[in-house]
Amino acid sequence: MSIEQRHDSRPAGHPAKPSTARRLIVVGRWALVAAGVVAIALGFAAASPAVRFAAFAGLSFLLANALWQHAPLSRACVAAAAIAILFGAAVALYRLFFWGMGLDSWLPDALGAFIGALVAYPALKRIDRVSPSGL
Numbered sequence: 178m179s180i181e182q183r184h185d186s187r188p189a190g191h192p193a194k195p196s197t198a199r200r201l202i203v204v205g206r207w208a209l210v211a212a213g214v215v216a217i218a219l220g221f222a223a224a225s226p227a228v229r230f231a232a233f234a235g236l237s238f239l240l241a242n243a244l245w246q247h248a249p250l251s252r253a254c255v256a257a258a259a260i261a262i263l264f265g266a267a268v269a270l271y272r273l274f275f276w277g278m279g280l281d282s283w284l285p286d287a288l289g290a291f292i293g294a295l296v297a298y299p300a301l302k303r304i305d306r307v308s309p310s311g312l
Contacts, residue, residue, distance in 0.1 A: 209239045209243070210239045217233070226282070227285070229285045230285040230286070230292075232289065238293040238294070238300075241253050241258075242301060244256050250298060254295075258293070269286065
C-alpha cells in the first residue's frame with residue numbers, strides 16, 4: 178500500500194490521484210539517487226575507502242527513500258542495499274580490470290550500502306510518524 182493510499186480518505190474503489198507537489202517530491206528523490214550514482218561513477222578511482230563507504234551509505238539511504246514510495250519500508254531498505262551492493266560490485270569489477278585494483282576495494286562499498294540501509298529503516302520510519310502527510 179502506498180503512502181497516498183494510506184492517507185487518502187477516498188473509498189477503496191477510487192484510485193488516488195497524486196498531487197503535483199507529491200509528483201515533484203518523488204521525482205526529486207529519484208534525481209538525488211541519479212546524482213549519487215553519477216558522483217560515484219565519476220569519482221570511483223580516486224576516492225579513499227572511507228569516502229567510498231560514505232558514498233555508498235548515502236546512495237543506499239537515498240535508494241531506500243525513493244523505493245519506499247513504491248514498496249513497504251522494510252522491502253525498500255532490503256532492495257536498496259541489494260541494488261547498491263550490486264552497483265558496488267560492478268564498480269569493483271571495473272576497477273579490477275581497468276585500474277588493477279583488487280576486489281577487496283569492494284568491501285567498503287558493500288559495507289557502506291548495508292549500513293546505509295540499516296540507518297534508513299529507523300530514520301524513515303520516524304519521518305513517517307512525524308510527517309503523516311507522506312511528503
